[in-house]
Amino acid sequence: MGRWVALEGTEAVAYAMKQVAPDVVAAYPITPQTGIVQAFAQFVADGEVHTEFLQAESEHSALSACVGAAAAGARAMTATSAQGLALMWEILYIAASMRLPIVMPVVNRALSAPINIHCDHSDSMGARDSGWIQIYSENAQEAYDNTLQAVRIAEHPQVRLPVMVMMDGFITSHAVERLWIEDDDAVRAFVGTYQPACTLLNLERPLTFGALDFYDYYFEHKRHQVEAMRRAKEAILEVAEDFARRFGRRYALFETYRLEDADVAVVVLSSTAGTARVAVDNLRRLGWRVGLLKPRVYRPFPDFELIHALRHVRAIGVMDRAIAFGAMENGGPLWLEVLAAAHRHDLRIPIANYVFGLGGRDITPSEIEGIFTDLMQIAERGTVTRPVTYVGVRGEMPLPTPAEWSLWIPEATMAGD
Amino acid sequence: MQEMIEIRWHGRGGQGVVTAARLLAEAAMEAGYFIQAFPDYGPERSGAPIRAFTRLSRSPISIHSQVQTPDMVIVLDDTLLGSPLLLEGLKSEGWLVVNSARSPEQVRRQAGGYNGRLALLDATRIALEVLKRNLPNTPLLGALVRLTGLFSLEDLTRHIRHHLAAKFGEEVVRSNLEAVRRGFEEVWIDPGRIASGERPIEAVQSGMALPWFELPRGGLILDAGNAIAYRTGDWRTFRPVVEMEKCTHCLYCWLYCPDDAIQVRGGRFLGFDEAHCKGCGICAAVCPPKAITMVEESRAVAAA
Ligand code: SF4
Ligand code: SF4
Numbered sequence: 001m002g003r004w005v006a007l008e009g010t011e012a013v014a015y016a017m018k019q020v021a022p023d024v025v026a027a028y029p030i031t032p033q034t035g036i037v038q039a040f041a042q043f044v045a046d047g048e049v050h051t052e053f054l055q056a057e058s059e060h061s062a063l064s065a066c067v068g069a070a071a072a073g074a075r076a077m078t079a080t081s082a083q084g085l086a087l088m089w090e091i092l093y094i095a096a097s098m099r100l101p102i103v104m105p106v107v108n109r110a111l112s113a114p115i116n117i118h119c120d121h122s123d124s125m126g127a128r129d130s131g132w133i134q135i136y137s138e139n140a141q142e143a144y145d146n147t148l149q150a151v152r153i154a155e156h157p158q159v160r161l162p163v164m165v166m167m168d169g170f171i172t173s174h175a176v177e178r179l180w181i182e183d184d185d186a187v188r189a190f191v192g193t194y195q196p197a198c199t200l201l202n203l204e205r206p207l208t209f210g211a212l213d214f215y216d217y218y219f220e221h222k223r224h225q226v227e228a229m230r231r232a233k234e235a236i237l238e239v240a241e242d243f244a245r246r247f248g249r250r251y252a253l254f255e256t257y258r259l260e261d262a263d264v265a266v267v268v269l270s271s272t273a274g275t276a277r278v279a280v281d282n283l284r285r286l287g288w289r290v291g292l293l294k295p296r297v298y299r300p301f302p303d304f305e306l307i308h309a310l311r312h313v314r315a316i317g318v319m320d321r322a323i324a325f326g327a328m329e330n331g332g333p334l335w336l337e338v339l340a341a342a343h344r345h346d347l348r349i350p351i352a353n354y355v356f357g358l359g360g361r362d363i364t365p366s367e368i369e370g371i372f373t374d375l376m377q378i379a380e381r382g383t384v385t386r387p388v389t390y391v392g393v394r395g396e397m398p399l400p401t402p403a404e405w406s407l408w409i410p411e412a413t414m415a416g417d
Numbered sequence: 418m419q420e421m422i423e424i425r426w427h428g429r430g431g432q433g434v435v436t437a438a439r440l441l442a443e444a445a446m447e448a449g450y451f452i453q454a455f456p457d458y459g460p461e462r463s464g465a466p467i468r469a470f471t472r473l474s475r476s477p478i479s480i481h482s483q484v485q486t487p488d489m490v491i492v493l494d495d496t497l498l499g500s501p502l503l504l505e506g507l508k509s510e511g512w513l514v515v516n517s518a519r520s521p522e523q524v525r526r527q528a529g530g531y532n533g534r535l536a537l538l539d540a541t542r543i544a545l546e547v548l549k550r551n552l553p554n555t556p557l558l559g560a561l562v563r564l565t566g567l568f569s570l571e572d573l574t575r576h577i578r579h580h581l582a583a584k585f586g587e588e589v590v591r592s593n594l595e596a597v598r599r600g601f602e603e604v605w606i607d608p609g610r611i612a613s614g615e616r617p618i619e620a621v622q623s624g625m626a627l628p629w630f631e632l633p634r635g636g637l638i639l640d641a642g643n644a645i646a647y648r649t650g651d652w653r654t655f656r657p658v659v660e661m662e663k664c665t666h667c668l669y670c671w672l673y674c675p676d677d678a679i680q681v682r683g684g685r686f687l688g689f690d691e692a693h694c695k696g697c698g699i700c701a702a703v704c705p706p707k708a709i710t711m712v713e714e715s716r717a718v719a720a721a
Pocket of ligand 1: 666
């Protein structure tokens with residue numbers, strides 16, 4: 001049987017890694033990921049896990065070591081944040097293109113400059129097109145569960161792609177929360193032993209990895225990666241199904257909250273989804289029909305399923321903890337993706353963007369209530385006048401408050417539910 | 418002239434194929450043409466077959482794909498003549514221009530019985546005689562002026578003088594002009610037999626046969642160590658020749674050869690693996706008693 005424990009987010013992930021017991025972990029410490037590497041190194045030092053643990057001299061080397069290990073047929077993991085992920089950049093693409101099932105917890109942190117150690121999603125969002133599967137976690141429990149599932153997803157024979165498992169820096173990584181951890185044996189049974197399809201070290205069947213690939217083959221290999229991403233969606237659900245059967249916790253491509261009858265909805269990743277849930281409850285108490293959609297899997301992006309779930313609402317607010325500088329309206333990547341998905345699946349409703357929380361700026365339920373209020377007005381008008389709002393930035397026009405909206409439409413305050 | 422002339426160059430790494438494509442374009446530009454010259458870069462290895470392209474036009478050129486149906490295929494190295502890719506797409510009224518000392522009949526036979534327009538020039542010999550270096554581009558330019566009539570020998574002379582005089586002096590200018598003049602005069606032109614309405618030579622799809630889903634994932638190569646099947650020996654423009662009486666069997670050559678092309682038995686030097694020696698000359702450079710000399714491949718073949 002498993003048990004309840006009180007752990008920080010990083011400790012929860014380190015514990016999951018200990019239970020997975022990968023053959024190789026190569027990492028370089030960086031705030032706020034350090035807790036993962038430190039705790040894991042401790043497990044190794046104490047003999048609690050028999051993993052070849054390698055502290056590399058940089059993140060570039062750490063991921064390179066994982067690439068080598070994975071190509072040799074080992075189950076390999078690393079973990080990083082912010083500049084560390086940025087330094088891994090070229091190896092990210094190599095790991096994905098070589099189809100190596102490396103699992104990497106990423107503790108989201110803002111990118112320098114100015115130097116900042118706190119949470120936003122600029123780091124992992126920058127890597128969104130690198131060919132890695134991306135899974136975002138709301139809290140320590142999800143980070144733990146997603147790390148375990150990531151191993152199975154990455155190694156799934158139909159997939160064979162590296163997986164990043166995100167959690168919010170400090171907000172999740174350094175917060176102690178109550179979570180349920182499974183029994184070692186049960187985890188071992190769930191992740192199974194890694195059966196590499198092919199390995200560098202098989203002398204019976206020598207293979208060449210990472211060869212030169214010009215215009216006569218490169219494109220075909222990229223097309224292969226596309227197929228893996230396509231199949232990943234199904235594999236992720238299959239793994240989630242098995243996880244639920246064994247452990248009772250259910251995961252999907254995204255999670256919805258009070259969305260079924262909602263007039264307006266907010267789409268937001270990770271820990272902020274939890275805060276948004278509070279805002280939803282507050283407004284529901286006033287009789288507002290508001291709901292929430294929290295994507296769990298960002299790559300592959302579940303465009304069809306997501307738009308299907310949002311089909312009935314009158315306005316959508318997408319909250320981004322990153323800016324795609326120079327992109328349309330200087331909005332966030334999640335918004336751009338939702339807009340594209342809506343167009344692709346013929347959903348013609350106003351979709352506004354709320355960029356928030358950069359560099360760890362706190363986001364509160366009342367601010368999210370402001371977002372919902374803005375969305376109610378947008379739904380009423382049927383059009384977006386301010387496509388991108390930088391929430392809480394000094395000098396920007398503030399969002400309306402629920403009280404203002406109640407003045408607008410008095411009956412909104414009347415119904416209770 | 419037609420609106421645009423498209424040229425494809427074939428040669429080997431180190432022969433100045435890319436420079437040739439560029440030289441012609443630059444000369445044409447000074448004669449008032451819009452131009453484009455670009456290489457088809459592969460692994461930049463000395464002796465490996467490479468291609469380059471030149472486009473010359475009366476109006477601005479906007480196309481940026483490779484040349485599909487050239488008006489002219491220029492071959493700087495006649496050892497490439499056997500390749501099925503060489504004549505790919507050549508227009509039926511197009512020209513095959515070859516730098517070769519061989520007879521027209523030999524060249525046509527080597528080029529798979531090609532019977533279209535053919536121009537031959539022993540540009541290597543002219544270059545060695547006049548420029549004292551193996552730079553076949555310069556005499557070839559003269560031949561192309563004659564062949565295409567795109568611009569005059571005077572235009573080209575002005576261009577060469579303009580580019581070389583300040584940097585290399587009058588002597589170099591004179592020898593280059595001499596090389597151009599001889600190319601212009603010595604090019605051997607054979608209109609061949611072209612049936613009217615004949616279609617261009619069909620494009621061959623090479624090495625691009627497998628659909629993506631039949632390839633191993635992640636760019637894996639399942640038959641590792643298959644380099645032996647790759648005949649790097651075909652890249653050779655020079656080949657090593659040993660004087661056995663000088664050889665001390667020190668095996669320095671074996672140690673240094675980047676292609677493992679030195680054959681050794683019982684600790685003694687035996688010879689060269691011709692299928693894989695790419696003629697880099699490293700063995701000759703490192704051999705302590707100077708037992709190895711590099712000899713031009715075509716001449717060595719002719720001598721044999
Ligand atoms: S380096 Fe020269 S002397 Fe030594 S084995 Fe080779 S050919 Fe002979
Ligand atoms: S020239 Fe000499 S060193 Fe170069 S590949 Fe041939 S045998 Fe080897």
